[in-house]
Amino acid sequence: MSEVSPGLIRRTLALELGANDAGEETVRGYLLHLLRKVWLDDEFTGKRPFGNSGWRSYIEASMVAAGIIDGEFDEEGFIKRIDSKGSDQVIIACISSLDCPPA
Numbered sequence: 001m002s003e004v005s006p007g008l009i010r011r012t013l014a015l016e017l018g019a020n021d022a023g024e025e026t027v028r029g030y031l032l033h034l035l036r037k038v039w040l041d042d043e044f045t046g047k048r049p050f051g052n053s054g055w056r057s058y059i060e061a062s063m064v065a066a067g068i069i070d071g072e073f074d075e076e077g078f079i080k081r082i083d084s085k086g087s088d089q090v091i092i093a094c095i096s097s098l099d100c101p102p103a
Contacts, residue, residue: 063090
């Protein structure tokens with residue numbers, strides 16, 4: 001498949017779903033629900049996304065380095081301390097911003 005057009009993306013996100021475990025009506029709603037749940041639960045029923053138990057740290061380290069959230073790195077460059085509540089708040093706001101009406 002060649003490049004996916006914005007129109008195809010909008011149409012796909014607007015697709016209605018039948019009954020589903022998330023209780024969402026559209027693909028957009030389902031994906032947003034899944035992303036919020038994955039972020040807050042920090043795992044997929046016993047398995048980490050992408051096989052990496054530290055998958056959130058990539059995003060959080062960037063937010064700390066940019067001064068978006070409070071945190072500190074150790075001498076090896078790993079997160080030593082982080083404002084987890086602040087991280088969750090920022091990420092959930094970012095995810096929620098995806099939940100806007102289609103153009």
